[in-house]
Amino acid sequence: MKNSYDLVTFGETMIRLSPPDYQRLEQAGHLDVHVGGSELNVAVAAQRLGLQTLYVTRLTRNLLGRIVENKAREHGVDTSHIVWTDDDRIGLYFVEFGASPRANSVLYDRKDAAIANIKIGEVNWEETFQGAKIFHTSGITPALSQTAAEVTIEAVEAAKKASLKVSIDLNYRARLWSQEEAQRVMTKLVGVADILITTEEDIERVFGIKKDDYEEVAKVLADQFHLEAVAITLRETPSVWKNVWSAIVYADGRIYRGPSFEIEIVDRVGSGDSFAGGFLYGYLHDGPEAGVRYGVGVSALKQTNPGDLVWATSDEVARILEGGNLRIVR
Amino acid sequence: MKNSYDLVTFGETMIRLSPPDYQRLEQAGHLDVHVGGSELNVAVAAQRLGLQTLYVTRLTRNLLGRIVENKAREHGVDTSHIVWTDDDRIGLYFVEFGASPRANSVLYDRKDAAIANIKIGEVNWEETFQGAKIFHTSGITPALSQTAAEVTIEAVEAAKKASLKVSIDLNYRARLWSQEEAQRVMTKLVGVADILITTEEDIERVFGIKKDDYEEVAKVLADQFHLEAVAITLRETPSVWKNVWSAIVYADGRIYRGPSFEIEIVDRVGSGDSFAGGFLYGYLHDGPEAGVRYGVGVSALKQTNPGDLVWATSDEVARILEGGNLRIVR
Amino acid sequence: MKNSYDLVTFGETMIRLSPPDYQRLEQAGHLDVHVGGSELNVAVAAQRLGLQTLYVTRLTRNLLGRIVENKAREHGVDTSHIVWTDDDRIGLYFVEFGASPRANSVLYDRKDAAIANIKIGEVNWEETFQGAKIFHTSGITPALSQTAAEVTIEAVEAAKKASLKVSIDLNYRARLWSQEEAQRVMTKLVGVADILITTEEDIERVFGIKKDDYEEVAKVLADQFHLEAVAITLRETPSVWKNVWSAIVYADGRIYRGPSFEIEIVDRVGSGDSFAGGFLYGYLHDGPEAGVRYGVGVSALKQTNPGDLVWATSDEVARILEGGNLRIVR
Amino acid sequence: MKNSYDLVTFGETMIRLSPPDYQRLEQAGHLDVHVGGSELNVAVAAQRLGLQTLYVTRLTRNLLGRIVENKAREHGVDTSHIVWTDDDRIGLYFVEFGASPRANSVLYDRKDAAIANIKIGEVNWEETFQGAKIFHTSGITPALSQTAAEVTIEAVEAAKKASLKVSIDLNYRARLWSQEEAQRVMTKLVGVADILITTEEDIERVFGIKKDDYEEVAKVLADQFHLEAVAITLRETPSVWKNVWSAIVYADGRIYRGPSFEIEIVDRVGSGDSFAGGFLYGYLHDGPEAGVRYGVGVSALKQTNPGDLVWATSDEVARILEGGNLRIVR
Amino acid sequence: MKNSYDLVTFGETMIRLSPPDYQRLEQAGHLDVHVGGSELNVAVAAQRLGLQTLYVTRLTRNLLGRIVENKAREHGVDTSHIVWTDDDRIGLYFVEFGASPRANSVLYDRKDAAIANIKIGEVNWEETFQGAKIFHTSGITPALSQTAAEVTIEAVEAAKKASLKVSIDLNYRARLWSQEEAQRVMTKLVGVADILITTEEDIERVFGIKKDDYEEVAKVLADQFHLEAVAITLRETPSVWKNVWSAIVYADGRIYRGPSFEIEIVDRVGSGDSFAGGFLYGYLHDGPEAGVRYGVGVSALKQTNPGDLVWATSDEVARILEGGNLRIVR
């Protein structure tokens, strides 16, 4: 039976356009095409590691909508529950890749996308969740519109009813909503969630919680929201082209620390999402320690390939987790 | 004094994205970037032939807005009267280049662009038109929104008041408005215009006028709207890669026929616009016969370079009008 | 239930490498990457038109094998029955695109591919065919090796046992086997087939049947092999860049003629295969007349996009079958 | 009135050709096209920050000459005083981008360019300078030829007469003239200048002045030539891909130190020029401290985009001057 | 012994830069790099068909000079007698590829190239010609400069002295010299030549000979200059993308007609040169009939690959001469 998914994710995917070779957008004669969206990124990372995943979104039935579906399918993610419409549009975003002291920057053009106009009842969540194990979404989805927020809540409630674990990434986007709105809605969502995946910065921006120590923050959140796991990704950015990347998870009353990697950055967009995908894979199979290890491993590799989506394999993740050297692999 | 323009045009410019090498959009790893918009296309053609041109539009103050201004300036078109806003977005459109039996196709994503949200009074038309000779716009501009239609009428009236000749291209776009709406507004605009540039097909779609003979159509229109010149472009499409291209103009009570070219199509988007630019250049300098000759010449060359904008020079137009052969020019 | 496929196809897919812009391979600084294989090409065409398809092959578990699976999935073709191995290799082929008087040319490097080393019993045909309607393969598959021929016969017999219709494309490849070998094996395969899709030339090369009239050839074949439908594609090549393309089918004791298209050739590789995919789609839904119409339509469009796989939609096919003009589709 | 420029610059612009992806020129199948020339680079940097700039040069009326004008106009630089000729040629230069231990290298092919053949009287300096505030040129311009040196002196004298401040960049090029010739001419030019922008190395090569301390050097120069400001850019090159970049200015009897940036080098060609553009912008608006800050800021960003010309905006410069972090800007 | 060449050619090779995809030079973000020069083109065509060839020129010892040598060697042409200098430059030329009604066009930047500054005595012709059979040059070489003309005459005389056949292509270039100068020098060169390869147009421009019939022209020339063979290439240009190509040769008192090909033009630059290379190959092996056949065959194929140099093989030439069809060659 195909219909028993390990992981169902829900959110927006945009067409992403970026100039090559550190060009500024104003100079570009052509733009590289990728797709990206937090929850699709999660599904792809999890699918490549071995989970059966299903991705739910709402797409306009045109060339751009088909590209989103194609790219999800290319990685083996099931797209059979996507809601198609003849209206609206597919959101776009533009990325400029920087070099110190110029940071990467992103220009969104996502207003009035099909997913923002999704309505209660358009997705048959009961059918979608049949036999599934985890439902994941992020704070971007409810921030897209009033109705998107309603559907996100509908989804989370249906997931709980169908006995799925609910996983949430805070993913605060200041362009989409205010901190007050975010706090109101995310409190509701995290309130029913089992797993929270986020950054220190987003915790402060959404819940106003700030501590000297991120481990303490994780603990506080887990207690406050009765979460079984709180994962926090950690990034140092000594330069644009070289970052240090790690994560911790708080679960079972203790902290598990993931490995730390010095990363030569090819494309850091989507790394938090691939962490989430790797975390959910590891967590589902072997608990929080495996979760944080797979999460850090797959998201470290994600940052070495262009695009929001990770192309690493589970063997490659294993290799770097075992401390593989940097010689040519022949 | 820089401020005495030969030609002022007004309308929308979009970022245009197209896959190379006859790829379908779904296959494309990268997209070529151009800008295009009917009235900018007109200005560029006229400027390259020798007119001093000014282009008026409304742009969002972001990377995409700057690209539009840059590309206009690159050709020498004056952009100093563009209205800038922090709101809205820059419209986009996607082109797929075809091969028989697959026609070229275009997907617009232009809703809620900055130009569509332009309001009466945002452009100081009196200052804009000071010393200018011709004002040109097309049926696309009023079709963008209610307020864009109001501003178009405001512009046309201000132009007449400032003693400019008014030139209109019908440019009917079925995705933007109905034939009824188009007829209502275009009747008003053409009613005050001096010059009409269009196709047989658009005359039928907008005014419901259809005759056996396009020369007759031109005459009827000129009489009905008291126009001093009506130019009609003529295209035969035996195949996607090879078209036959010509035009006629009715003025001074007679028909002037332009030359006819067999064209090997590199990119036919924007050819009607470069015809208009060439026509206005020739017409202003030497009357309708020169107009139709320069119009056909520059727009024939336009179809041999990628992008909406023409890159030909006035020497090159002269060369093909004189019947230059197809040997290598050394 | 996902497992009820309309169409199951079986054969080899290779990585295809081709220099861009009519370069010769010796000049090329980079090569475009596509995948192609007759039976995958068929599945993709059928899937895009609306059939549920499953593609069976044998792939080496490496980067190249994954590319083949990815590209099949991208179009929605099910790949869950692919046989994976750690041994062997993925075949490659190189295409040089020509211009008159230089024909397109192909260099194969497919020896010892994983599919050539497939063995009886590696595919569970009974499970694969459960609920399916048509099985399709071509003369390339049995030509790959002795064991591939055995598995092809195994598949055809299992298909008949499971009450699928069997469709065969002769697809004679002189580099792979002699005419004698081809005749021996294809006689067996066509002997149990219901549908034959081929060209006049292959009929002569494989079965030695030559008539003044291809309609007569179709009839003779249908009678000799008790086939319910024999489809023959027809190509005229006045030049490398412009071909005329059509097809006929003999069924129900009569000839159905498909439309004929003048085609501006972007990439003609795989056109016979997309014809087969379109034919099977139309035939399954509406009988032989629909078959030949959809077959010609989708394969005409295939020749206007780069790559072996067709990217057209069923709407686009409908548009050209209705005689759509060659103006820009906006 | 358009004709009141903040800054007028004068010099040569070449077409620049460079292989992508760290290829050597001998390997390259294609070359990226940029334009570059010290004084145009200055104008573009200043224009993007907010000055009204005019660029004077002499160009051959052909495709390459038009490219130079186009690219200047694209950034909003006024080109209306360019001297056009039917003779001579446009200079070219080739850049190979290196990686440690291979330094970047440049091959010039600029002999007999149109600018080198400029003659006294071809530019109407009086008209050019009307209402302008600063004139800038560099030591490259007089080094191009005897007549170019004469016109440079003519320009500097006309600038002083028209009450412009004169800014000079030493820019010593050993391939163009000897240190003796340079010293002779530059002494004359710097003798009438108000602002000098240069490097320690060029001061030593042109004036033979060498001190333990670059601040001392600046002071000595300012005193010797009665300059109101002497700016010196400072670069450390621990590796080809990572440099440290800063500058100081001596003015009002004291040293102002600019910020220092660790730069991940995308393209360092033209950084001294964009420093000059930024310096003149800041200096004109707010004095030497603003000058050195804007100079370092805009030239730090310049090194992160391909090409000689900077594409940063004044907001982006402000952001890094305020110590903006290296996270993604969304 | 390597040193016995079948064919020695002498002339200039330039770096050729051209925008891809029918772009105008002003639009191009990058330029394709090729090398081209009439006499190198001849050598490459002859070498690929099977002659041992040696190419003589004078090159500046820099990156561009090395590219010229590399590309000659890549085809197996011997470069060991090239004269290297530290002075001067390598000529460049720019090609814009057109589409009807825009012809291809070429912009030369070849002044002061190393070859133009060659001097009598720099090439040891006696050693160069040892054991060789044919010497070939064209009217471009003596047109480059006074000294280049002197060396060309020196070469031709040395060739005759060493008992080589001398082959000349008129190749008149109006930008390089006047018809009077051309006539004066070419009369001298053709006066000692054995073989003349040219076009009707060049015969008229250089020698003022014009007849109704090109066969008559060939005969007149052969008689006047005591030539053993006069070959004339024939091109019809119904459009830029489709030409008809053939040639005739007059020898042994009669006319031999080559085959005629409809050519889909990828790049027609250098076709006359590859004709010459093919003609000399065929003529040397089998006389005038073989010459004109191989000449037309190899030059027809040349026009189907990008670049001045032909990449066809002798098998491919044979295939089209035998009337090969336009199907895919598998």
Added chain:
Amino acid sequence: MKNSYDLVTFGETMIRLSPPDYQRLEQAGHLDVHVGGSELNVAVAAQRLGLQTLYVTRLTRNLLGRIVENKAREHGVDTSHIVWTDDDRIGLYFVEFGASPRANSVLYDRKDAAIANIKIGEVNWEETFQGAKIFHTSGITPALSQTAAEVTIEAVEAAKKASLKVSIDLNYRARLWSQEEAQRVMTKLVGVADILITTEEDIERVFGIKKDDYEEVAKVLADQFHLEAVAITLRETPSVWKNVWSAIVYADGRIYRGPSFEIEIVDRVGSGDSFAGGFLYGYLHDGPEAGVRYGVGVSALKQTNPGDLVWATSDEVARILEGGNLRIVR
């Protein structure tokens, strides 16, 4: 006399395909084409520095075989003794360029290549070696097949007989043979060799020799196999994009240390080979100290250009050996 080579090398060259811009192979729309093979890489490095080199291999007479020959000739390497066959194939390999923590990786597809099927007697070694000074091959060549091992031994013996010095690079490839087989064959080859070039790691893998100190290892090897020189390259890989590179040589009873370079890695494939080429050049001209200096210098530069082959010149090597700075070379 051309036939007196300084260096003859023998081995396999493959077509190398790699995705650009750190893409994974699964993402790639096109692949860059290079050629690479240990012994060709050696010949090219030596030839560029100034040796006359000859490269021997066995190639299939098709497009891919011609590419190998072309690329060798492009650098001036003599290919006149290559053995051509109509059978077999040209090996391929795929490279993915990584970024920390993802190492570069290589996928070989070299089975059944023409060189693997070479047979005793196919190369006339006596003629090949006439007048030559050094013969070089590596442990890859005998690992390709039983017959390739036989021919390698045949070559080495013929080289000794013809009084050439024999140089061997261990180059152990675990995918090609076991350590036992390698030890057996390499013991024989190194037993007759004069020069050994390798890494510590390969010495341990092939001969099981491991010491605390690589200088000691070199000494032990030299003694055990009576070698006149043992060179060991040394690489540290703090990250994928930044390596430290050096080498030592043991000769004349002492250690010579090469310079050490911090290298910004563009492409490290083939660096050991270019070291060997540089070492043999220096060693032949000036002994072991020059050898290790030129070896390190040329191979440091090799790592800064794409492709297996080095494109540096002998001047550039000299510049970095003299401690040239990292400023722009103008």
